[in-house]
Amino acid sequence: xxxxxxxxxLVRIAWLVGAVAFVIGLGRMNSPATARNGNLxxxxxxxxxxxxxxxxILARQSSDGGFSAVPWLIIVAGIALGGGLGxxxxxxxxxxAMPQLVSLFNAVGGGAAALIAIDDxxxxxxxxxxxRIDEHIFIVLDIIIGSITFTGSIIASGKLQGLIAGxxxxxxxGQLVTLALAAVTVVGALFxxxxxxxxxxxxxxxLAAALIFGVTMxxxxxxxxxxxxxxxxxxxxxxxxxxxxxxxxxxxxxxxxALVGASGxxxxxxxADAMNRSVLNIMIGGFGGGDDAAGAVEGPxxxxxxxxxxxxxxQLAYAQHVIVVPGYGLAVAQAxxxxxxxxxxxxxxxxxxxxxxxxxxxxxxxxMNVLLAEANVPYPQLxxxxxxxxxxxxxxxxxxIGANDVTNPAARRPGSPVSGMPILDVDQAxxxxxxxxxxxxxxxxxDNELYTNEKTGMLFADAKDGLAALTAAVKAL
Amino acid sequence: xxxxxxxxxxxxxxxxxLAILVGIAVISKVPATLHTPLMSGANSIHGIVLxxxxxxxxxxxxxxxxxxxxxxxxxxxMNVVGGYVVTxxxxxxxxxxxxxxxxxxxxxxxxx
Numbered sequence: 001x002x003x004x005x006x007x008x009x010l011v012r013i014a015w016l017v018g019a020v021a022f023v024i025g026l027g028r029m030n031s032p033a034t035a036r037n038g039n040l041x042x043x044x045x046x047x048x049x050x051x052x053x054x055x056x057i058l059a060r061q062s063s064d065g066g067f068s069a070v071p072w073l074i075i076v077a078g079i080a081l082g083g084g085l086g087x088x089x090x091x092x093x094x095x096x097a098m099p100q101l102v103s104l105f106n107a108v109g110g111g112a113a114a115l116i117a118i119d120d121x122x123x124x125x126x127x128x129x130x131x132r133i134d135e136h137i138f139i140v141l142d143i144i145i146g147s148i149t150f151t152g153s154i155i156a157s158g159k160l161q162g163l164i165a166g167x168x169x170x171x172x173x174g175q176l177v178t179l180a181l182a183a184v185t186v187v188g189a190l191f192x193x194x195x196x197x198x199x200x201x202x203x204x205x206x207l208a209a210a211l212i213f214g215v216t217m218x219x220x221x222x223x224x225x226x227x228x229x230x231x232x233x234x235x236x237x238x239x240x241x242x243x244x245x246x247x248x249x250x251x252x253x254x255x256x257x258a259l260v261g262a263s264g265x266x267x268x269x270x271x272a273d274a275m276n277r278s279v280l281n282i283m284i285g286g287f288g289g290g291d292d293a294a295g296a297v298e299g300p301x302x303x304x305x306x307x308x309x310x311x312x313x314x315q316l317a318y319a320q321h322v323i324v325v326p327g328y329g330l331a332v333a334q335a336x337x338x339x340x341x342x343x344x345x346x347x348x349x350x351x352x353x354x355x356x357x358x359x360x361x362x363x364x365x366x367x368m369n370v371l372l373a374e375a376n377v378p379y380p381q382l383x384x385x386x387x388x389x390x391x392x393x394x395x396x397x398x399x400x401i402g403a404n405d406v407t408n409p410a411a412r413r414p415g416s417p418v419s420g421m422p423i424l425d426v427d428q429a430x431x432x433x434x435x436x437x438x439x440x441x442x443x444x445x446x447d448n449e450l451y452t453n454e455k456t457g458m459l460f461a462d463a464k465d466g467l468a469a470l471t472a473a474v475k476a477l
Numbered sequence: 478x479x480x481x482x483x484x485x486x487x488x489x490x491x492x493x494x495l496a497i498l499v500g501i502a503v504i505s506k507v508p509a510t511l512h513t514p515l516m517s518g519a520n521s522i523h524g525i526v527l528x529x530x531x532x533x534x535x536x537x538x539x540x541x542x543x544x545x546x547x548x549x550x551x552x553x554x555m556n557v558v559g560g561y562v563v564t565x566x567x568x569x570x571x572x573x574x575x576x577x578x579x580x581x582x583x584x585x586x587x588x589x
Binding site: 018025031035049070095104109120133134231242248257259270 | 514565
């Protein structure tokens with residue numbers, strides 16, 4: 001064996017070690033106790049795989065007759081640039097803005113995967129040789145999926161950041177545009193497969209269609225559905241990376257890409273299930289111009305009782321058990337520190353405070369836990385839905401902050417858009433206080449029967465301002 | 478396609494399929510609380526595309542290929558570094574909280 005052959009074998013073994021580390025790392029994310037270690041194991045695997053690749057490049061260069069500086073310039077400059085940006089943004093980001101950053105990292109990952117296929121195709125086109133059908137299929141799939149995830153994730157990130165309106169944006173004739181883009185892609189791909197000759201113009205057309213499709217797919221989807229979309233796009237990137245692995249015949253890309261593709265798909269389904277919607281419904285619901293369910297079922301009318309901060313403060317201060325129900329509105333108003341402050345004040349007065357966390361509270365599953373953990377809320381006070389639901393009957397005051405559909409008792413009856421969605425049994429509490437900016441409807445677009453419940457008082461305020469007013473009022477008691 | 482090419486393709490497809498099954502098996506056990514860190518962690522793993530980006534940089538001779546591979550390396554590294562750092566930041570908070578309040582956690586578990 002030549003030296004190069006030996007190095008090639010050792011590098012493949014190192015890649016295998018990296019792939020195993022990814023699987024073990026993901027596995028260790030099973031529990032909070034081992035999760036951080038799992039992430040480090042995965043990062044270690046990544047380091048090994050990248051270092052091995054650098055050695056492989058050196059070995060190939062020296063067997064090709066000498067060291068060339070240009071590839072190293074590209075690699076070092078790219079790593080310095082990307083690594084610097086990644087490190088800076090990841091360190092500087094506020095935890096509330098974390099979902100959009102994850103989406104941005106996802107975008108560049110998908111972009112890199114698409115670029116690998118584009119580069120490969122340019123080389124094939126320059127050589128002008130026949131392209132095997134399997135090569136063509138993987139290149140086309142990599143370019144399509146990678147491009148959709150690139151623009152789609154950027155739009156999703158922009159929506160979460162508030163740079164693009166969070167509301168569903170309806171593109172005029174959106175469905176026609178989608179159909180046209182799909183037609184361009186399919187016809188272009190079939191043409192390439194049939195001819196077997198590399199054709200750059202057709203590939204550029206497919207690339208453009210996929211890039212536009214990523215935009216039109218994500219734009220019409222409302223802010224509350226963004227977690228599902230980001231998770232779906234994460235799964236797409238994994239798949240695109242696996243396709244890139246097929247294109248350059250690299251096993252570690254195939255393994256890691258497939259792992260992420262599978263995990264993203266499962267997460268997406270879990271999130272959609274928790275909202276009692278199908279993934280297809282979320283994607284097409286946007287295309288069709290919003291949720292048709294809106295207005296289909298009118299909640300029973302009824303009067304709403306408005307309540308002042310002082311009254312709420314008295315209720316809270318003299319309660320024994322209080323359950324806080326944080327929702328999307330709390331995340332938007334970035335009120336997690338305000339809620340912890342109020343809870344600590346109440347605990348000093350001997351009130352037992354717990355948090356009821358719905359699986360889809362916040363902007364991503366588990367996001368609410370992260371936000372509250374960041375605000376130093378003790379971890380054991382955060383209760384999952386199934387654990388906390390029996391406790392509502394014993395609780396004196398349920399304080400709902402910016403949560404809507406996940407508390408709507410209408411979900412227990414058939415015939416409502418939220419029917420069957422798992423909800424928090426807030427209506428079982430002895431008294432209910434809802435902090436909400438207005439009587440605006442939740443994502444499902446229906447009235448929340450909880451608000452017209454006779455036990456419910458509505459404190460109309462922004463989550464942060466409302467909590468600050470409550471904290472001040474409790475202090476004044 | 479020659480038999481050798483078909484065999485190579487099948488080897489890759491086998492690896493791909495089994496990796497999907499491993500992914501499903503490993504991930505369906507993760508509790509909802511950790512879904513966001515998990516998504517972020519999985520997000521860093523597809524930064525492995527950096528390996529591919531480095532390899533196309535090696536082969537890049539045309540200026541266009543060199544530009545494409547430079548962008549690919551930068552994108553992929555941002556994915557890797559940013560992904561792992563932000564995931565670690567999230568998980569750090571979880572762990573700290575669990576350790577600090579360990580007795581309380583045990584109590585509540587015993588009670589329920």
